[in-house]
Amino acid sequence: MPGDVHDPTAPSGGNVYDLRVCRDLPGTGWQVHEHAVAGAWPQPTAGARAELARTLAELPDGSVVLLDGLVACAVPYLIVPEAPRLRLAVLVHLPLGDETGLAPGRSADLQALEGRTLRAVGAVVATSDWAARRLVELHGLAPGQVHVAAPGADTGPSAEGSEDGTRLLCVASVTPRKGQRRLIEALAGIGDLPWECTFVGGLDRHPGYVDRVRELIARAGLEDRLRLAGPRSGAALEASYAAADLLVLPSHAETYGMAVTEALARGIPVLATEVGGVPEAVGKAPDGSVPGMLVGPEDPEALTAALRRWLGEPATRRRLREAARGRRTALDGWDTTSRSLATALDRLRRDTGRAA
Incomplete structure (x- = not known):
């Protein structure tokens, strides 16, 4: 996960999602080990790249690894070599090239890097049906490789609202x-x-x-x-x-x-x-x-x-x-999210093949 995932001063939907997954997946039968890699993802420092490479290299063969796409998608040179021996899944919160305000040419570069990463891993997790279709079309992925685990919602107290709605x-x-x-x-x-x-x-x-x-x-x-x-x-x-x-x-x-x-x-x-x-x-x-x-x-x-x-x-x-x-x-709760993600990981664990 990105290094700021636990930082309360840097809240984001992606961080909330990652933390809830880590908290709730054990309820589906999975044992979870968290690892946050500090760095300016998706443009990591040399130190961040080295830490990610070291973390992956130390994992036993056959380990199921869920990678936040912000960390993984722009570094195929670190991810692709590990794909033959690890069971890798990448959670894509937003296709990197879809970010707004990128320098000219940067969007195409990120898209190409992301495609190399996602085509190499065993499973890709998207956060909506639209996002799943987008990733299949964008990177030529097999539809069966892409799974949807939409974010859940915690029902809170109902807001009363003011009469004039201002x-x-x-x-x-x-x-x-x-x-x-x-x-x-x-x-x-x-x-x-x-x-x-x-x-x-x-x-x-x-x-x-x-x-x-x-x-x-x-x-x-x-x-x-x-x-x-x-x-x-x-x-x-x-x-x-x-x-x-x-x-x-x-x-x-x-x-x-x-x-x-x-x-x-x-x-x-x-x-x-x-x-x-x-x-x-x-x-x-x-x-x-x-x-x-x-x-x-x-x-x-x-x-x-x-x-x-x-x-x-x-x-x-x-x-x-x-x-x-x-x-x-x-609204679906986060338990639905965790069950959907667990289904994708269970399939990845059973599957002995690899994406082309």
Whole structure:
């Protein structure tokens, strides 16, 4: 796993997923040994590469090894040589080349490295049906090699919500892929309406982008209404959800969107861009109603219009809140995630073959 997986100041969906898997897999009959490798993944230092190589080399032949894709995908020269003797599975939270804001040519380079890694290992674990299809198409993988273990959700206390729905929340690291600049521009377009918005998420992954976000907030005159709260976890994150009326996730790319189900697990409706696995995360309530609004990723006017609709139409707020409460009762828990992952690992352990 990445070295910051246990760092409460660096929360991420991938870290949460990894930690829950480590905690819950023993309940499916697996014995788990954790190893976190420090380094600026997926661009590791020489020391990080050496540590990963040493860790893999010390494992007995036939060991089942689950590797976080952030650690494994960009270093096929370390992973591929170990594939013939170890039973390797790679958990892909996001295809590396799908990250937003990469330098020209970097996306293609990462995609090529990732393909070499994934084609060599025995199993690939994706976090949504969309992501599984994406990986098969992107890297020419055999469909039977790719397994889905979608993130679970812990049902929390139902958020009461304010009558006017003005408390908006965005839970995402402040990075180009998460689209905070687009949300600021949309909020600037509804300055005539009452609202307040809190951005919860790490501020240190793309400092230049964070600077541009701050400048945009100031230029739009939104300093008193929009706050960058930084990363939150545990009770502080719970309090953020408890105070929210609507989760807004304006991402350019997502394989799933754990913040979506975290909000729905508290009965909070969602406004998100219709990208990747987000529609799967939003899902439907048992009665078929959709607990949120999805807008096109390249349609900023639609995001502004959806916010205006949420704030200006009490009937819309009531309908979406009712659907969110219904979806809350139907979400899968992390036990489902662990069982899905255990099934993939059990198959890998039984399989004596290797991917081409």
